[in-house]
Amino acid sequence: MSGILMMIIAIVVLGGAYLLYGRYLQNKWGIDPNAKTPAYELEDGVDYVPADTNVVFGHQFASIAGAGPINGPIQAAIFGWLPVLLWILIGGVFFGAVQDFASMYASVKNKGRTIGYIIEEYIGKLGKKLFLLFCWLFCILVVAAFADVVAGTFNGFATSESGTVTKVVANGAVATTSMLFIVEAVALGFFLKYSKFNKWVNTAVAVILLVVAIALGLNFPIYVSLDIWHLIIFAYILVASVTPVWALLQPRDYLNSYLLIFMILGAVIGVFVANPACNLEAFTAFSIPDANGNPQYMFPILFVTIACGAVSGFHSLVSSGTASKQIKNEKNMLPVSFGAMLMESMLAILALIAVASFGKGEAAAQGLTTQPQIFAGAIANFLSVIGLPHSLVFTLINLAVSAFALTSLDSVARVGRLSFQEFWIDSDVEDENMSPFLKVVTNKYFATIITLVLAYFLTKVGYAEIWPLFGSANQLLSVLALVACAVFLKKTKRQGFMLWGPMVFMMAVTFTALGMTIVKLTKAFMTTGLDFGNTLQLIFAVLLLILGVLVAIQGIKKLLEKSEDKKVTV
Numbered sequence: 001m002s003g004i005l006m007m008i009i010a011i012v013v014l015g016g017a018y019l020l021y022g023r024y025l026q027n028k029w030g031i032d033p034n035a036k037t038p039a040y041e042l043e044d045g046v047d048y049v050p051a052d053t054n055v056v057f058g059h060q061f062a063s064i065a066g067a068g069p070i071n072g073p074i075q076a077a078i079f080g081w082l083p084v085l086l087w088i089l090i091g092g093v094f095f096g097a098v099q100d101f102a103s104m105y106a107s108v109k110n111k112g113r114t115i116g117y118i119i120e121e122y123i124g125k126l127g128k129k130l131f132l133l134f135c136w137l138f139c140i141l142v143v144a145a146f147a148d149v150v151a152g153t154f155n156g157f158a159t160s161e162s163g164t165v166t167k168v169v170a171n172g173a174v175a176t177t178s179m180l181f182i183v184e185a186v187a188l189g190f191f192l193k194y195s196k197f198n199k200w201v202n203t204a205v206a207v208i209l210l211v212v213a214i215a216l217g218l219n220f221p222i223y224v225s226l227d228i229w230h231l232i233i234f235a236y237i238l239v240a241s242v243t244p245v246w247a248l249l250q251p252r253d254y255l256n257s258y259l260l261i262f263m264i265l266g267a268v269i270g271v272f273v274a275n276p277a278c279n280l281e282a283f284t285a286f287s288i289p290d291a292n293g294n295p296q297y298m299f300p301i302l303f304v305t306i307a308c309g310a311v312s313g314f315h316s317l318v319s320s321g322t323a324s325k326q327i328k329n330e331k332n333m334l335p336v337s338f339g340a341m342l343m344e345s346m347l348a349i350l351a352l353i354a355v356a357s358f359g360k361g362e363a364a365a366q367g368l369t370t371q372p373q374i375f376a377g378a379i380a381n382f383l384s385v386i387g388l389p390h391s392l393v394f395t396l397i398n399l400a401v402s403a404f405a406l407t408s409l410d411s412v413a414r415v416g417r418l419s420f421q422e423f424w425i426d427s428d429v430e431d432e433n434m435s436p437f438l439k440v441v442t443n444k445y446f447a448t449i450i451t452l453v454l455a456y457f458l459t460k461v462g463y464a465e466i467w468p469l470f471g472s473a474n475q476l477l478s479v480l481a482l483v484a485c486a487v488f489l490k491k492t493k494r495q496g497f498m499l500w501g502p503m504v505f506m507m508a509v510t511f512t513a514l515g516m517t518i519v520k521l522t523k524a525f526m527t528t529g530l531d532f533g534n535t536l537q538l539i540f541a542v543l544l545l546i547l548g549v550l551v552a553i554q555g556i557k558k559l560l561e562k563s564e565d566k567k568v569t570v
Helices: 004-029 055-062 070-079 081-108 115-122 125-154 169-194 199-219 226-240 249-274 296-307 314-323 330-356 371-386 388-425 436-441 445-461 463-491 497-527 532-560
Strands: 157-159 165-167 287-288 295-297
Touching: 004 249, 004 330, 004 445, 055 081, 055 249, 055 314, 055 330, 055 388, 055 445, 070 081, 070 169, 070 199, 070 330, 070 371, 081 115, 081 249, 081 314, 081 330, 081 463, 081 497, 115 295, 115 314, 115 463, 115 532, 125 169, 125 226, 125 314, 157 463, 165 330, 165 463, 169 199, 169 249, 169 388, 199 314, 199 388, 226 388, 226 445, 249 330, 249 371, 295 296, 296 314, 296 463, 296 497, 314 463, 330 371, 388 436, 388 445, 388 497, 436 445, 436 497, 463 497, 463 532
Parallel strands: none
Antiparallel strands: 157 165, 287 295
């Protein structure tokens, strides 16, 4: 199969899914364009902030489209291009987009509350507590994994096997531009908040700032070591996760969304111009040995490895945790949630075409070892056909990937902070009646610091070791989100049958994957022992599996029981 044919199939399937299935869901569940959304009803200038559709879309898309939709398909390509293509298209439409839309819809219909509050309302307080604890542990994993990815992308030095240290110009340029993004985002945030210009002027300003940051980054790279970048990134996350969304999160995501859209458009043009051949086998085997000779089974590995791009539990946290609090009109939910997920699936398809364009060993021979590098190298090869400089395109693509990993970082840190705070909050206890202990643990600064400290220690394990556990936990989170949304739809007399199939399938995937991880780490513990990092992984895996199973059981009981239905919410 050629790259063009694969791209055409993706465009037809994903575009048709939005026009047909997305609108079908919208009509089935119902929206009220005249309803007052939580962004207006509870506007506080910090988390609840009404924003235009393109701004909220930018936040949603930039938050969910981090390194995941690129890393996952490239890693999973060991099983062949056909299973990867099918899972991205089927999973993206019937699993991921449905979950994201349902999560945002349930949140908007419940005053912009998170999935945790929805579980409390429709399943029970114990379910909420267990879910929030699960979310908090999951967010620690995400922050640790993505912080290591970003720091590695920013690392200005490379050490050869002989010990020679050299500067990496591309990484230095990416680091400079990313840091400038943060400064420009703050300025843009004040501009958007206090200016009265229309969205076209705002868009022009954002694009100009984007171009300036890229130009300065390419000409003035900065070189900082990996360990220092770890500290800088965590310091940034600390500030970003407690800053009002209008001051940093919204404008930064707004800027980054244009960068990612330009990257996707450039990649699509590159595919149609170069028409790369698919040099991967359609299917290899159900079991592939890893570097240590241990078998990797297509089930569940494929469905865990490809999370973002198909279905990702993390998306439900963004949809219900931050984006739902910015929706101006209920009719905006479909393009912001369903639409953003399908665009992420398109990015995953591009990643598949990119890795498929390389023959065996070609990427490694060119020094392309990480998934973002393979993706950037392939797109640079495509666009060089029309005369664009290979080095420039390679740097810009790397910049886009790292920018979005950084975007996901502070979004998930904010969600982790909120989850920790909500875990300790009792709706029956007024703020003034809280004990000193509760006042401390519900403080946003304390919640942020404890979350980031644990993530920092886990970062030392390394991205490669964290990713499998992150993938399993991420997919289990999607199960819990689907269960919560299914219960909400049932209790409010809305049809939720379209969530049942994805829910049952992902249960099988995640319980199997986490079980396999626990067995592998336990065997290693019994034979050779475990280092600190692997010990943390084992503890996290056991806790996540227990919490996930308990929440799922509670939710399924609510789905199966016959009880008085609540009235449909506005």
